[in-house]
Every structure is written in C-alpha cells, then in structure tokens.
Amino acid sequence: MSTTAIPAGTKWWNGGRSPFNVSYGKVMMWYFLMSDAFTFGAFLISYGTIRFSVNHWADPNHVFNAFPFAGHANLPLAFVSLMTFILIFSSVTMVLAVHEGHKMNRKGVEKYMLLTILGGLAFLGCQAWEWTHLITGDHAVLVNGQIEQWGTTVTKNPWGPEVMHNGVAVATPGPIAFGGYFFGITGFHGFHVFSGVVINIVMYIKTKLGHFDDRGHYEMIEKAGLYWHFVDLVWVFVFLCFYLV
Amino acid sequence: MSAHESSSEITFHPDHSGGTGRIWRVFWVLSALTIIELALGYFLYAKHGHLGYGATLTTKIVIGILTLAKAYYIVSVFMHLGDEIRNFMMTIVVPLVLFVWFIIAFLADGNSWKNLRNTNGGSRKAPTEQQQQVPAIEKGAKD
Numbered sequence: 001m002s003t004t005a006i007p008a009g010t011k012w013w014n015g016g017r018s019p020f021n022v023s024y025g026k027v028m029m030w031y032f033l034m035s036d037a038f039t040f041g042a043f044l045i046s047y048g049t050i051r052f053s054v055n056h057w058a059d060p061n062h063v064f065n066a067f068p069f070a071g072h073a074n075l076p077l078a079f080v081s082l083m084t085f086i087l088i089f090s091s092v093t094m095v096l097a098v099h100e101g102h103k104m105n106r107k108g109v110e111k112y113m114l115l116t117i118l119g120g121l122a123f124l125g126c127q128a129w130e131w132t133h134l135i136t137g138d139h140a141v142l143v144n145g146q147i148e149q150w151g152t153t154v155t156k157n158p159w160g161p162e163v164m165h166n167g168v169a170v171a172t173p174g175p176i177a178f179g180g181y182f183f184g185i186t187g188f189h190g191f192h193v194f195s196g197v198v199i200n201i202v203m204y205i206k207t208k209l210g211h212f213d214d215r216g217h218y219e220m221i222e223k224a225g226l227y228w229h230f231v232d233l234v235w236v237f238v239f240l241c242f243y244l245v
Numbered sequence: 246m247s248a249h250e251s252s253s254e255i256t257f258h259p260d261h262s263g264g265t266g267r268i269w270r271v272f273w274v275l276s277a278l279t280i281i282e283l284a285l286g287y288f289l290y291a292k293h294g295h296l297g298y299g300a301t302l303t304t305k306i307v308i309g310i311l312t313l314a315k316a317y318y319i320v321s322v323f324m325h326l327g328d329e330i331r332n333f334m335m336t337i338v339v340p341l342v343l344f345v346w347f348i349i350a351f352l353a354d355g356n357s358w359k360n361l362r363n364t365n366g367g368s369r370k371a372p373t374e375q376q377q378q379v380p381a382i383e384k385g386a387k388d
Binding site: 012016022024048049050054055059061084092094098099152225226230232233239240243244 | 355
C-alpha cells in the first residue's frame, strides 16, 4: 500500500530521524486516537454485552423512524442515513483540505475547512433534533396496570415487549439500559464531533491568519484531519451498533 | 511541492503531488457500501419476524463486514495510514487485534447471562413476565 519508495538498508533505528518516518506530533495523535478507539470500543462492547444478556431489546426501526417535518411518517433508517452521509461528506472535505495543505494552497485549505466545519455543525444539529425528538416523544406504556406516556430517557425505556391491554397492543417498559447506552455513547461521540468542530475552527482561523504559511507547512491541518476522520470512523460503528443491527 | 517539510525527523516524504481522484473514488466506495448496508437494514426491517435466526444473523454479519470495509478505507486513504511506512502501520494495527478477543469474550458472556436468566435457577425473572400482570384500571381511565 505504501506509495513511498524507500531504499533498502535505511537504518531507521540509528537515531537522528523518526524510526516511523512520522513527526512526533502526528505519532502522538495516532496513539491518542488508538486509545480513544479502545474507549469507544469498550463502551460499544459493554452495550453489546448488556443487549445480549436480555430477552428483549428495543427495535431500532421502531425507535428511530422519524424525520424532521415528516410528522408521524414511519421512515426507519432515513434520518440516520442523512447524518451518516453528512459525516462522510465532511470527511471528504477534510481530506481535500489536507490535500490543499500539501500544495500550500491557503485559499483551498480555507474553503474546505469551512465546508468541514459546516458539515460538523449540520451533524450536531441533526443529533440535537434526534435527542429532542426521543426525549420529548410520547409513547403509551403499560406501567403497573396503568397507561403512562413516556419519552425515551436514561431512566425510561418505552420500547419493551408489547402486551394486550383492553384489546389494544401496548408496550411495557423495556430494559432501562437502552437510554443510558444510547445517550451515553452517541453523546460521547457528539462531544467528539463538537470538539472536532472547535479544533477545526481554530485551524481555520490559524490558516486565515497565515500561521501555517509562516511555518512553511500545513501539518496541523493533517493532525486536525486525523481527529476528524476518527470521529467519522467511530460514527460508522455507532451507526452499525445502534441503528442497523 | 516539498514545502511541507515539517522537521528533520522525517526521512522520506510521501508523494502528494497527485490529484484528488483517489479521494473521490473512496467517497463513492464509502457511499456505495453505506447504501448496501441500508438496503440490508431495510431487508431486515421488511422481513422482521419472517426470517429465521440463521438468516438474520448472517445478514447482520454481512453488514458488520461491510462496516469493517468502510473502516479500512477511511483509515487507509482518508487518514493516510496506508501511505505510512510498515513499522508505523503495525504499531497502530497490531494492538487493535485485541478487539477480536474483547468482542468474542464479552458477547459470549452476555449470551451466557441471558441463558442463566432463563433457567429455573436464574436469579432474575425474564422481563417478559410482566405480561402476566392483570391490568387494574381500564384504558383511558387515567385521562
């Protein structure tokens, strides 16, 4: 896969150069992201363990079937697909910004950083809508023989198995872990998106002020890019674990 | 070109003079993989309750493999890990192999909990037992 032609016999470990052919800052960003991958991995695997340990789990196609301005239309997977494509596209604009950085093209970096920031904000807006919709939703739940109207929160899960109540199918409370895991993990990811947007705004300002031209390279854009792509990478797995399966 | 020499630590600079063709190609690959995943997700939704355990599990595993393919493209091309030298790639990829056992062990543990729960010796009742409760109040009486 390596496109760099490296002469055989290069003494990588003799000192005076990075044995990994990568600057210190970039190595450390990679190792931070690897540790972050284990954090997210532990969260998602913990979620999987609990989900496997109970007899009934909320069906994502019922929980996540709404779309802004679509009323009560049943649109499973639609809104989360939009969020996924927003994040993939903002990843593309980020890698294009890195590409312009390699060419020392300040205007190009500015343009693509701005698009990436907009993509991140769009994603956060979508997540805010989705959370609000879930928390404020009204779902009939049979609790101790009475019908109550529940939203999805960290203490209430209205997506349990359905039972017949006076001739009508009505849900019972589901495992309480559902809300905690959903809001915990998507919240942790959303916080990463938020901090990524902040980092990207800082990079955009620094680009605009010409700091990277003065420095002679745009490596900071590459490091911010690594973080941003990682956020997209985590979403790929959150998308899989919470919405698809 | 080559104005991005960031430090003397770096011995060889990868060639970044190419165009953006590869980036856009990967974008289309990621989009196509996502659309296939969504199609399989809709398939699971449309066939809900009509698919056997094996068919459902197979579909979910296929979706999982497609996700890993997406992860490969993002890390290799967008994050340029594929352009780094092998030594460095291995310091990132090898530790991630721990995930293999991490996932198998914990999901098996969760499954074991479920099996214990559903035995007579299980310490907890299955959550579906709430179904046997007799409703005390008529529907709508609370409003």
